[in-house]
Amino acid sequence: MSEYLRRLGERVLIFDGAMGTQLMALDLSDQDFGGATYRGCNETLVLTRPDVVRAIHEAYLAAGADVVETDSFTGSRLKLDEYGLGDRTRDINLRAATLAREACDAMATPQWPRFVAGSMGPTGMLVSSSDPSLSKITYEQLRDIYAEQARALVGGGVDLLLLETMQDLLELKAAVAGIRLEFARGLRRVPIQAQPTLITEGRMLLGTDIRAVCATLDALNVDVMGLNCSTGPAQMRDSIRYLCENARCFVSVVPNAGLPLMGPQGETIYPESPQELATELAAFVRDFGVNAVGGCCGTTPEHIAALRDAVASVEPKRRSAVERPQEAASAITAVSLEQQPRPLLVGERINSQGSRRIKRLLLADSYDDIVLVAREQVEGGAHLLDVCCALTERPDEDVQMRELVRRLAQSIEAPLVIDSTEPKVLEVALQNYPGRAVINSVHLESGRAKMDSVLPLAREHGAALVALTIDENGMAKTAQRKVEVARRIYDIAVGEYAMPPGALIFDDLTFTLATGEAEFLDSAVETIEGIRGIKSALPGVLTSLGVSNVSFGLKPEARAALNSVFLHHCVEAGLDCALVHPKEITPYFEIDAGVRELCDDLVFNRRPDALTRLIEHFEANASAAGAANEAQAEEPAGPIEERIHQAILRRRKDGIEAKIDEALQARTPVEVLNEILLPAMKDVGDRFGRGELILPFVLQSAEVMKKAVAHLEQFLERREGATKGTVVLATVFGDVHDIGKNLVHTILANNGYTVVDLGKQVPMNVILEKAVEVNADAIGLSALLVSTSKQMPICLEEQDARGLRFPVIVGGAAINRDFGRRIALLDAGTRFFEPGLFYARDAFEGLDLVDALTGEAARRAELLARIKREAVAAQASRRTAAAPAAATPLSLVKGERADVPQPPFWGTRTLESIDLTDVWPCFDLRSLYR
Numbered sequence: 033m034s035e036y037l038r039r040l041g042e043r044v045l046i047f048d049g050a051m052g053t054q055l056m057a058l059d060l061s062d063q064d065f066g067g068a069t070y071r072g073c074n075e076t077l078v079l080t081r082p083d084v085v086r087a088i089h090e091a092y093l094a095a096g097a098d099v100v101e102t103d104s105f106t107g108s109r110l111k112l113d114e115y116g117l118g119d120r121t122r123d124i125n126l127r128a129a130t131l132a133r134e135a136c137d138a139m140a141t142p143q144w145p146r147f148v149a150g151s152m153g154p155t156g157m158l159v160s161s162s163d164p165s166l167s168k169i170t171y172e173q174l175r176d177i178y179a180e181q182a183r184a185l186v187g188g189g190v191d192l193l194l195l196e197t198m199q200d201l202l203e204l205k206a207a208v209a210g211i212r213l214e215f216a217r218g219l220r221r222v223p224i225q226a227q228p229t230l231i232t233e234g235r236m237l238l239g240t241d242i243r244a245v246c247a248t249l250d251a252l253n254v255d256v257m258g259l260n261c262s263t264g265p266a267q268m269r270d271s272i273r274y275l276c277e278n279a280r281c282f283v284s285v286v287p288n289a290g291l292p293l294m295g296p297q298g299e300t301i302y303p304e305s306p307q308e309l310a311t312e313l314a315a316f317v318r319d320f321g322v323n324a325v326g327g328c329c330g331t332t333p334e335h336i337a338a339l340r341d342a343v344a345s346v347e348p349k350r351r352s353a354v355e356r357p358q359e360a361a362s363a364i365t366a367v368s369l370e371q372q373p374r375p376l377l378v379g380e381r382i383n384s385q386g387s388r389r390i391k392r393l394l395l396a397d398s399y400d401d402i403v404l405v406a407r408e409q410v411e412g413g414a415h416l417l418d419v420c421c422a423l424t425e426r427p428d429e430d431v432q433m434r435e436l437v438r439r440l441a442q443s444i445e446a447p448l449v450i451d452s453t454e455p456k457v458l459e460v461a462l463q464n465y466p467g468r469a470v471i472n473s474v475h476l477e478s479g480r481a482k483m484d485s486v487l488p489l490a491r492e493h494g495a496a497l498v499a500l501t502i503d504e505n506g507m508a509k510t511a512q513r514k515v516e517v518a519r520r521i522y523d524i525a526v527g528e529y530a531m532p533p534g535a536l537i538f539d540d541l542t543f544t545l546a547t548g549e550a551e552f553l554d555s556a557v558e559t560i561e562g563i564r565g566i567k568s569a570l571p572g573v574l575t576s577l578g579v580s581n582v583s584f585g586l587k588p589e590a591r592a593a594l595n596s597v598f599l600h601h602c603v604e605a606g607l608d609c610a611l612v613h614p615k616e617i618t619p620y621f622e623i624d625a626g627v628r629e630l631c632d633d634l635v636f637n638r639r640p641d642a643l644t645r646l647i648e649h650f651e652a653n654a655s656a657a658g659a660a661n662e663a664q665a666e667e668p669a670g671p672i673e674e675r676i677h678q679a680i681l682r683r684r685k686d687g688i689e690a691k692i693d694e695a696l697q698a699r700t701p702v703e704v705l706n707e708i709l710l711p712a713m714k715d716v717g718d719r720f721g722r723g724e725l726i727l728p729f730v731l732q733s734a735e736v737m738k739k740a741v742a743h744l745e746q747f748l749e750r751r752e753g754a755t756k757g758t759v760v761l762a763t764v765f766g767d768v769h770d771i772g773k774n775l776v777h778t779i780l781a782n783n784g785y786t787v788v789d790l791g792k793q794v795p796m797n798v799i800l801e802k803a804v805e806v807n808a809d810a811i812g813l814s815a816l817l818v819s820t821s822k823q824m825p826i827c828l829e830e831q832d833a834r835g836l837r838f839p840v841i842v843g844g845a846a847i848n849r850d851f852g853r854r855i856a857l858l859d860a861g862t863r864f865f866e867p868g869l870f871y872a873r874d875a876f877e878g879l880d881l882v883d884a885l886t887g888e889a890a891r892r893a894e895l896l897a898r899i900k901r902e903a904v905a906a907q908a909s910r911r912t913a914a915a916p917a918a919a920t921p922l923s924l925v926k927g928e929r930a931d932v933p934q935p936p937f938w939g940t941r942t943l944e945s946i947d948l949t950d951v952w953p954c955f956d957l958r959s960l961y962r
């Protein structure tokens with residue numbers, strides 16, 4: 033292991049401060065740069081004024097920096113070419129490295145080694161953007177550009193390579209690949225530290241969020257990941273916390289001296305004093321366990337000296353080993369490959385061979401329309417999208433794949449599964465995709481050949497991989513053979529290519545049951561048993577199936593029913609991912625019992641006439657529109673409460689208003705809400721939790737609920753007059769489903785409160801700033817998913833750290849009262865959050881709590897005392913129940929995983945809409961427009 037990483041494991045390392053702004057302050061002359069033509073090329077100074085560059089290194093070392101960065105930030109051939117210095121690329125980078133090396137070696141002692149980071153910044157291109165001039169470069173060109181610079185820097189003696197201020201995740205991937213390419217060619221191996229830049233919204237320039245950054249860099253196996261430039265530490269806080277909790281590697285943070293401001297003469301001012309910057313960064317070390325800190329634009333040796341002192345005075349938080357599932361990532365966000373509840377839904381229809389529509393659109397090069405189909409798939413509930421462009425009519429699958437992947441990357445938040453039999457097509461797709469894709473697929477049909485050509489691609493791009501259970505003897509048909517083939521693939525992929533098992537997805541093959549051939553009668557049973565066998569023989573791997581294959585040849589209605597039934601049994605057996613058309617799936621419990629039995633008979637080969645009976649049923653019932661629609665179409669009779677309940681559960685939006693009116697004849701509006709609507713939605717939530725419903729259905733039910741509540745609202749008593757208080761409401765970051773929160777909004781507003789509703793997906797920082805701004809009486813937080821509920825304790829910790837005192841009310845499908853009691857305590861359960869953390873089971877309990885919090889002091893005090901008592905008692909009983917568990921950090925539910933919910937649509941930002949100089953201060957953006 034490298035000395036740099038070894039030391040990083042022992043203590044926090046301090047990086048140096050700015051090079052660019054330090055050089056600027058010296059007011060160097062044209063001569064210093066070797067002539068007016070080179071003015072502004074800071075890298076040329078390593079040749080013309082090495083004394084100046086070395087003095088800056090020395091000043092930082094004297095201030096206590098452990099690591100100095102070479103003066104090579106814009107030293108790639110592409111950037112140097114702008115000054116006509118491209119052919120000096122090697123000299124400049126080599127000299128930049130030796131200069132820093134000399135300065136470090138002069139100061140280093142065995143107790144206090146000093147390290148040289150070979151700095152490599154962005155090229156100024158935005159390879160994954162749609163801008164024609166900024167994207168006029170390829171992944172391979174970028175890879176070679178970074179490879180060249182890396183070779184020279186390592187040749188000059190750097191201890192690590194630092195990719196910093198990176199703007200485009202695809203460029204960052206290409207840079208890492210370039211470095212690795214040089215390692216493979218024999219270059220001395222050094223650690224790779226990768227630092228993208230986030231703009232104030234917490235995303236990269238093209239909209240990539242921190243989850244996608246973390247998932248992608250994690251899959252690339254970088255040694256350190258972090259953030260630098262663009263903003264001060266405050267704006268990075270949420271993202272750094274995320275990295276420290278989720279990255280499997282070391283984390284670095286190198287902010288500017290505050291968010292840059294414009295001075296009176298239009299100059300850039302970095303507002304933070306050494307003390308301010310140091311205090312904030314030391315807090316990252318103490319609160320999150322950041323491993324390396326330093327300064328970017330506007331920081332000076334004084335900042336670094338203050339930083340060194342501040343970091344020395346805090347106890348770094350120990351980051352616990354991260355046990356989390358593999359994720360796929362788009363250029364927008366990441367999605368866990370292990371959904372809870374299972375399965376991960378992969379939309380099957382962007383497939384030239386599985387959809388006539390897509391085939392037609394590909395033949396016509398109508399990419400925009402394909403993007404619309406992709407959007408439909410995502411809106412229908414697909415977590416990922418399978419993409420296949422193979423056409424017998426055209427020879428240019430790679431060209432079409434490239435174009436389609438680029439378009440999808442810019443507008444679809446669901447990560448892609450690249451489906452092709454051609455390694456070349458897979459490669460082109462991966463080279464144009466900024467996130468972490470899934471490759472579909474490898475197998476052993478011609479022995480190892482396919483694996484040996486595709487696995488290196490999976491490694492270079494960090495892709496996950498679907499593997500089919502096919503070997504030299506053909507498709508494995510029995511469960512036993514499926515497991516055997518899977519094991520062979522596993523041994524090669526994991527044993528030889530070091531794939532993480534969690535990134536291996538075995539597809540043990542689905543055959544159609546529609547032919548009635550004897551050979552395939554047991555095929556579904558074998559497939560289901562194959563899933564069980566693979567999951568138990570190869571721990572940690574995932575499974576997938578092209579579910580719709582099971583019904584090829586049947587009529588659409590029969591297909592929908594059989595697909596849904598087969599999927600249900602596969603998921604019960606442990607299936608993790610399903611290639612389906614999500615819209616066509618019906619929840620098992622909703623399928624007519626008779627149809628379910630017909631399908632079960634066929635799937636499990638329970639009677640010889642199973643196929644005939646199924647076909648006959650659907651022929652006889654052709655007009656009934658099939659099982660899938662039965663649940664939707666037929667309106668059951670019965671009491672009104674039951675009919676409303678069913679309408680919500682079965683996603684029937686039409687006529688809901690009339691039903692509400694009917695219910696209002698015998699009940700008050702509040703009773704309708706309380707006794708009919710809320711229990712119905714709870715039933716939906718419970719079924720989701722048990723895996724009976726997939727998320728798209730929950731959302732459709734929520735739509736019905738919304739419509740019902742909107743109608744009911746006019747009848748709810750509205751209290752006029754002065755506001756009773758102000759509540760800031762938000763659905764937390766990561767969660768895009770806000771039905772619960774909207775309901776609370778309605779109830780509070782109708783009871784005289786001013787509600788500041790921040791919507792969904794709200795970062796904690798935004799919530800707290802708004803609460804301060806409006807002087808809130810309480811903050812209300814909602815979360816649908818277990819993973820996003822983790823934002824709730826963060827609200828308390830952040831308030832505690834910032835000295836804020838807003839009571840917090842939490843609610844949502846994934847949490848319960850015990851969770852509320854647990855998070856009411858800070859510092860691993862040792863200290864009560866004095867303003868109070870309250871769990872509300874529903875909107876009405878939320879209203880009661882807000883009433884108590886804004887009411888008489890005595891009532892408020894009584895409430896707080898009770899909550900505190902309960903929290904402490906619950907903590908004590910957990911201690912006695914499980915002594916060791918009490919000390920472990922927060923875990924919401926036993927065995928829970930940090931699953932990533934379906935992301936929101938972010939969309940792309942046009943370059944024109946951003947003032948890039950705001951975004952990228954340490955880089956001369958004017959060069960982008962040259």
Ligand code: THG
Pocket residue numbers: 380381383385386387388389418451472473498539541542577578579580581611
């Ligand atoms: N395993 C893996 N990958 C796969 C498959 C698999 N990729 C391709 C395929 N099988 C899964 N994809 C589809 C796509 C569409 C359909 C079935 C599987 C399908 N299409 C309709 C039809 O053909 O009737 C719709 C046609 C249309 O709209 O024109 O059923 O098994 N790893």
